[in-house]
Amino acid sequence: MSERKNAAKKNQIKRNLEAYTFMIPNLILFLSCSVYPVLWALKYVFYQYGGYGTGAPRFVGLDNLARVFRDKVYWESMLHTFTYGFGKVIIIIPLAFFLAFLLNKQKGINGIAQSIMFLPTVMSSAVMGLVFYLLFNAYNGEINQYLMKLHMISQPINWLGKENAMKTLILTAVWGGVGNYMVYFIAGIQQVSEDAIESARIDGASKIQTIWYIIVPMLGPILKIILMLAITSAFHDITNVMVLTEGGPNNATMVSSLYSYRYFFPISAAEQVVPQYGYGAALSVVTACIAGAVTIVYLKLSKRLDDIY
Amino acid sequence: MSRNIQKPERYHSKSRNEAISLAVKWIFLAIMILFTLYPIIYTIFGSLKTNAELTQGGSFLPSEWHFENYYQAFVEADFMKYAMNSIVISLSVTALAVVTCSLAGFILARREFAGKKILMALYMSMMFVSLGSITLYPIYEMLRGLHLHKTIFAMIIALTGGQASNVFLVMGFTKALPKELDEAAIIDGCSIYQVYFRVILPLTKPILAVVALFSFRNAWNDYITGLVMTITAPALKTLTVAVVQLKYSVNAAAEWHIMLAGASIAIIPILIVYLFANKQFIAGLTAGAVKG
Numbered sequence: 001m002s003e004r005k006n007a008a009k010k011n012q013i014k015r016n017l018e019a020y021t022f023m024i025p026n027l028i029l030f031l032s033c034s035v036y037p038v039l040w041a042l043k044y045v046f047y048q049y050g051g052y053g054t055g056a057p058r059f060v061g062l063d064n065l066a067r068v069f070r071d072k073v074y075w076e077s078m079l080h081t082f083t084y085g086f087g088k089v090i091i092i093i094p095l096a097f098f099l100a101f102l103l104n105k106q107k108g109i110n111g112i113a114q115s116i117m118f119l120p121t122v123m124s125s126a127v128m129g130l131v132f133y134l135l136f137n138a139y140n141g142e143i144n145q146y147l148m149k150l151h152m153i154s155q156p157i158n159w160l161g162k163e164n165a166m167k168t169l170i171l172t173a174v175w176g177g178v179g180n181y182m183v184y185f186i187a188g189i190q191q192v193s194e195d196a197i198e199s200a201r202i203d204g205a206s207k208i209q210t211i212w213y214i215i216v217p218m219l220g221p222i223l224k225i226i227l228m229l230a231i232t233s234a235f236h237d238i239t240n241v242m243v244l245t246e247g248g249p250n251n252a253t254m255v256s257s258l259y260s261y262r263y264f265f266p267i268s269a270a271e272q273v274v275p276q277y278g279y280g281a282a283l284s285v286v287t288a289c290i291a292g293a294v295t296i297v298y299l300k301l302s303k304r305l306d307d308i309y
Numbered sequence: 310m311s312r313n314i315q316k317p318e319r320y321h322s323k324s325r326n327e328a329i330s331l332a333v334k335w336i337f338l339a340i341m342i343l344f345t346l347y348p349i350i351y352t353i354f355g356s357l358k359t360n361a362e363l364t365q366g367g368s369f370l371p372s373e374w375h376f377e378n379y380y381q382a383f384v385e386a387d388f389m390k391y392a393m394n395s396i397v398i399s400l401s402v403t404a405l406a407v408v409t410c411s412l413a414g415f416i417l418a419r420r421e422f423a424g425k426k427i428l429m430a431l432y433m434s435m436m437f438v439s440l441g442s443i444t445l446y447p448i449y450e451m452l453r454g455l456h457l458h459k460t461i462f463a464m465i466i467a468l469t470g471g472q473a474s475n476v477f478l479v480m481g482f483t484k485a486l487p488k489e490l491d492e493a494a495i496i497d498g499c500s501i502y503q504v505y506f507r508v509i510l511p512l513t514k515p516i517l518a519v520v521a522l523f524s525f526r527n528a529w530n531d532y533i534t535g536l537v538m539t540i541t542a543p544a545l546k547t548l549t550v551a552v553v554q555l556k557y558s559v560n561a562a563a564e565w566h567i568m569l570a571g572a573s574i575a576i577i578p579i580l581i582v583y584l585f586a587n588k589q590f591i592a593g594l595t596a597g598a599v600k601g
Contacts, residue, residue, distance in 0.1 A: 018501050019422035026413035034435045034471030037444030102334055115587040116342050122583045126532030126549045127575045131352050134565055140364035187595040236441055239532050243553050257441040264446045265537055270557050284440045
């Protein structure tokens with residue numbers, strides 16, 4: 001009896017060992033590149049630390065967090081993040097929706113148009129950020145050259161100046177993201193049954209009525225996911241900002257995740273930073289909490305929307 | 310009588326409406342396509358112009374085709390070396406991602422084992438917690454502890470990362486395969502390793518292709534990881550990092566043509582991949598989104 005039990009136990013151990021031989025390669029990467037950095041950041045929120053060779057980290061309790069709440073530049077950067085996210089969502093969602101509506105039938109030219117619209121998604125946002133930096137250059141950029149040639153403007157527009165930098169940034173974000181959201185919408189539209197659309201048409205609904213009263217409400221669930229992706233991703237887009245505006249001029253496009261990044265690494269090769277890892281960790285933890293809170297509020301609100309329908 | 314007159318008129322107005330909506334559709338699409346393609350075409354044509362033509366304004370097409378810009382980028386700006394780095398790193402990341410996600414996704418889908426629940430919860434939670442690029446610092450410090458920080462392995466490990474969402478992608482795909490397949494193989498005397506290699510691996514190829522495609526794209530296009538990991542090892546710079554750093558060179562104002570040649574070198578390979586795999590890219594995006 002006990003021998004049998006032993007055998008069963010041995011078998012169980014063998015099964016577990018086998019399972020972990022499959023898990024181990026990924027598990028090592030996951031623990032070291034995903035879990036460890038988060039634990040590291042949670043620890044250093046409470047420390048002051050200047051990095052390798054600058055002396056041991058010093059425990060400072062809640063000082064870093066208190067400093068985050070007093071940091072005016074940080075809250076301005078949070079405001080910029082919201083401006084950026086809101087601007088991007090409000091332009092990209094309708095555009096992506098109309099593109100999806102026009103191109104959802106995968107035949108001939110529609111398929112080609114889809115592939116073209118999706119193209120920016122596969123390109124490096126850093127490299128394209130550099131290209132946009134040249135295109136939008138105030139004096140030598142091709143955009144101003146064309147606008148002047150067409151006599152639409154008499155003075156070059158300072159696209160990357162304090163006034164316009166955020167708008168330009170949003171425009172480039174729309175360029176990079178619209179195809180992505182179009183594909184999400186196409187997936188959603190293809191789930192809306194043809195019958196509903198057909199019967200609406202027979203009842204004499206116009207195209208616009210069909211979109212507004214049939215397709216949009218039926219897209220509800222997927223629209224919820226799409227909006228959530230759009231909102232949360234706004235907190236993480238920093239490559240484009242880093243290359244195109246570097247958060248400038250004068251912090252006009254400094255977004256929150258770039259602001260915390262700056263306490264770890266220089267944004268550009270030209271910049272000298274004295275790293276403050278503890279404070280940077282505190283900033284990024286607070287940012288993550290705010291992003292989480294926004295997501296929760298959004299989910300609550302969208303649930304209420306569900307109840308109305 | 311009146312009916313007879315009205316009918317063609319109504320018909321006419323309907324077809325006119327349709328013509329207008331068709332025109333609106335194509336104008337909208339034309340604008341969107343132009344908007345999307347313009348920066349890419351500018352990059353490629355611009356890479357063949359002289360700096361003067363770029364900065365002082367010229368025609369849309371290069372007036373002369375200066376292919377020597379590419380020679381300058383490859384040889385004088387050392388892009389040959391950076392291109393090699395990018396190729397080696399991207400392919401290694403792709404391979405590492407596919408192998409590790411395939412193994413983990415398979416076992417999570419097919420076997421109960423001690424600690425599985427905790428692991429699943431941990432993987433799930435890491436998909437929602439995101440501290441952004443600052444996590445590169447602890448990773449960098451860890452790799453320095455292992456004396457790997459000045460090697461290409463540092464880039465490969467940091468760029469591959471935890472892969473939680475890809476593991477879930479493979480797991481979901483494997484779960485949808487009939488379990489009878491494994492059971493039949495086990496009855497025939499196959500070990501779990503044989504089940505994986507002979508039964509499941511061939512069947513999960515479509516989803517592994519998605520993982521490969523997206524891992525390659527992310528690695529090839531990455532900027533921040535490359536930037537951070539090569540601060541102390543400039544010889545390991547990738548194409549994207551090297552291209553963007555031209556912006557900060559002392560001659561930046563005189564090197565637009567080199568910047569655009571570098572940018573073209575960085576985007577053309579992925580454009581070629583996209584040319585052959587655009588359907589898979591688009592389908593893969595939805596496969597990833599549906600699970601969310």
